[in-house]
Amino acid sequence: MSTDFQHGREALGARLRELRVEAGLDGKALADRLGWQRSKVSRLQNGHQTATENDLAAWAEAVGAPGQAAELKARLRGLESQQRHWRRQLAAGHTPVQDRYVVEYHRTATVRGYETSVVPGLFQTPDYARRLLAQNAELMRSPRDTDAAVQARMRRQEVLYQPGKLFRVLIWEAALHVVVGTGEEMAGQLDRLVGLIGMSTVELGIVPLGARMPITPKHGFWIFDEERVVVETVNTELQYDSADDLALYGRVWDHLAETAAYGAKAHRLIARARSTVAAT
Known part of the structure; x- marks a missing residue:
């Protein structure tokens, strides 16, 4: 406990x-x-x-x-929100946390997510993940187990190829322009996103810059099987499972989804970001 x-x-x-x-x-x-x-x-x-x-x-x-x-x-x-501080979770490094996510995603059928400033771990390349995990280890002053944590994060992505899964993920376009690592590494990450478009288990939407937003959420969040919501802050992971909270976050996601670009339009937004970051 x-x-x-x-x-x-x-x-x-x-x-x-x-x-x-x-x-x-x-x-x-x-x-x-x-x-x-x-x-x-x-x-x-x-x-x-x-x-x-x-x-x-x-x-x-x-x-x-x-x-x-x-x-x-x-x-x-x-x-019951089960607030879990990252400092305690990361006491043994990032690998145990990533392993927990592997288990959680394997037992989940449908996920709805929204990210504002980062490509979700589920879609990250090894280079992109390595940069983020190393940065976070330095910030949190946690053990440096970056290589093992990257491997665990990649194992999580196996669920993308499992029949019966559905990952409905929205990313604010600004996240595509946040350069993590070198320009080449960032270009590879954006190419990875393009490759996800059209997969039967992935519904990727990009919320465009300049879109008329019916609502402006302050943070990213993830809804697992319409049973619980996970919100990550700088120092804490929050989990909510009340009917009211699930309905609230569900409405927020629905509003964002209405403004998102999908398919070829999403591809064009990603390509626009790629042309910018590849030059850095």
Whole structure:
């Protein structure tokens, strides 16, 4: 269990204890009202057990504060976002993280993603990936296992050739102009993107510069099997699985997809970027 998850669970437990005390109840009295074992009350308020939404609703009712149920459930959803700091994830280097992604992508059938400033790892060439992983290792001051991490990232791409998979990915055109490595390496990366157009498992869209955007998201995100959303920040990986969050990110993706260029139009945008970066 991540430290962040446990800290969140303890904070939720502290709030439950506060409500119990405000109601003038001890643990036994509250357990009797709920028809629970006293040990369950103790585990929940000490952060040793994860409450369900039903548990939280029952607790709020039993302490005479049913109006607090919504707040408690919101805290639970925040807890379930499973915030994972990169510094802890990268303590043993990038390879374990990349290996985890390999497993996750193999068990996922449909992915919708959006990136604003970088070509997604799923589509990266070894040269491009090596540059990014080395930069990130320096930034995070994590162990330098770049070669092994690149190999793991390339293994992730095997899913692109598996029947039954579908990767619907949007990239903001600006990401094509961010030069990673040498001009030659960047040109190779853009050629790789062109090669993905038309694949049965890939639906690649480029959101053009200058497009009239119905919405302006502040970051990239990935939706896995319409069951969870993953958002990466500089220091943290966030995961959301509530129905509201999935619907919100789904709407954002749909709006972006309406502005994206596909097929030959996407090819032209990539070629335009290539003609620029190859000269650097």
